[in-house]
Amino acid sequence: MENKELFEKMTEALVEGDSEELVRLVEQAIEKVGPLEIVEKGMTPGMTDVGNKFGEGEVYLPELLMAAEAWEEAMKILKPKLLEVGASIKKTGTVVVGTVQTDIHEIGKNILANLLTTAGFDVHDVGCDVPATKFLAKAEEVEADIIAASAIMSTTIPYQKDVIDLLKSKGLRDKYIVLVGGGVVTQEWADKIGADGYGDLASDGVETAKQLMLKKKGA
Template identity: 45%
Template sequence: MAENILEKLKQTILDFDEDAALDAANEALAAGVDPVEAVGALADGLNELGDKFERMEVFLPEIMLASDAFKNALSVLEPEIKKRNTEGQKAIPVVIGTVQGDVHQVGKDMVATFLTTAGFDVHDLGVDVAPSRFLEEAKKLDAKIIAAASLMSTTRPVQKDLIDFLEAKGVRDNFIVLVGGGVVTQEWADQIKADGYGQDAIATVEIAKKLLHVA
């Protein structure tokens, strides 16, 4: 039963079907499926589409539709995940966004979701986020981590701008800055003195936990 529902969730992503994704997410919770496993099935669908995108078998409009389906399902699953993760403890706040000038969101959404499933209190600022807004929201939420994604070579320098901005404001040491995205490498992260680099969503969660010394 659970396996069928998980497969159905994945298929809604591959079919770019927002309504079906919402229905499948509700079905998963009603059937007692672990919401983290449900998100994993959705992620499998997005990863498969990502491979197809690289092979030019699908294109950006389809990826955006799949992202919308993912968000629909997540709107049902995420509250349950947060409830489970925050019972009896205060979740660590994280601010995440795609940097200024960049409107790509699928990869960033994946990272935000996996951080949520890992128990972080994730505040997604969306796309085209200026360095000043990253700082404003991080201070407001008392965030420990700022995660900045870039998916375009022309916007990658904004990750450096963010770190330079934090240094100029005298608050660089107050935050762990993680960078990632399709055009980002460990070499780049080292060059701009980021605290960590996430090659993918799972790696980002692991480096966040390591830097915060949490299990």
């Protein structure tokens, strides 16, 4: 099967929430395609498609959860490969990644964590529904360079501001680079709350993280 066809079939399998088929296709693809390309070209379009269909009322919660489950199953194969790629690169910096308080959407955050790992960052994923204090505690513990906070809902983006406000109140604002992103987050919002960087897609976030690290190291 051509790569393009494999990717299209992966997207279909995700939309149908068919874990078995997705895993079979990923196993087939991994023989000849890099893990990052599989995530970006085969799986991300599928999840985005399901997300849009859910938003438009074309699919319902059970289908959505099946797609999320299929994603997780396929990632069990891909994650170790992504880690191998990341391990072969000189460490770019240390990042604490999480989804903010009261928000349990983790798919976008997981994509970001995987892409950062592949780009050579040392990534500490604190999970979802994470209060600002936990982001900071982890960042202090692992001596992070960057805190990347994902928020998908309009009701939860204020908690990204909480992270920045907490840093300010502790006199630590300049110690960390703060990146924000996720569903409804915009550059305008990032500017408004005083974040250092924003990414529409996870891959944009990785580029921004690399640029900001270069700036930090040069400073």
